[in-house]
Amino acid sequence: MDAVLTPLGVLVLALLREGDMHPYEMMRLLRQRREDRMVKITNGTFYHTVSRLEQQGLIAEVGVDRDGNRPERTTYTLTGAGPVALEDWVRLHLGRGDDTQKYRVALSEAHNLDRAEAIELLTAHRDALAAEYAAMASGLHNARARPVSEQYLIELDRYAALLRADLDWTDSLLARMASEDFPWGVGALTPENRAVHEAMRKAAQQ
Structure with a gap:
């Protein structure tokens, strides 16, 4: 089916482009990065968004973990269609400004282009x-x-x-x-940048 993405769905796809994650980790990362300034995040809407992305064939389950007495956590990954849908959405809304929320999300994910x-x-x-x-x-x-x-x-x-x-x-x-000194894309991350991102991910997994 054709993917109809919400701004929250775009943020989920962008997170999974960084690596496989379970929803709880994704929500914690979004809040740590203050992405909830742009998109309201509740447990109900978040899990509904993840389910819809899976139905659309943009993400898929890759495993289920259980840590002690905690509930089972399903880990998700991007399918081949996921990055394409993410880039298409950013491409559509980055050059426009008629919807402030969508433009802000597109701007925050512009590095995917x-x-x-x-x-x-x-x-x-x-x-x-x-x-x-x-x-x-x-x-x-x-x-x-x-x-x-x-x-x-x-x-x-x-x-x-x-x-x-x-x-x-x-x-x-x-x-x-316009300057090549301005970092762009995942490949431009310095070891220090990667260390910070990894520390945030580990904290979100707790």
Whole structure:
């Protein structure tokens, strides 16, 4: 079946790209990394998401462990279709900004794409931001020239400031990504990076 991914499903696929895990470990890692800032994580929705990904053929069971008196834990792995679905979803939402949550998740997983493709998609997003900011700034200028009382422009002024800040940040990110010194992808992790990730995984397994 065609995979219809939720933002939480994307985060699960991204975790399993790092290695096989059981759901409890995945949930703890997501919370340790503060991914729950972007996606609400509850036990019910998480296990439902894992079950749905398995039904879609994107992940599969690879073993069941039992540690002492703890409940059995089923470990999952990505199937061949998993990384493809992950990359397609990131590709679809990285260049857009019409859904803030999906864009944030796509941005957090942009490293799953090739650097050049990620830069191209983020540039498209940047251009859309620039066009929206220009339109908003022009509208504010015209309103003030009429003149419209500032008390009616507070929210518009705030939104224009956020757009300007987002545009400046995106320009800065694109400049950093253009340099080969900016690490990109799993292969770019230093031994120190890998040690930190491994320590977090071990802590999540407890």
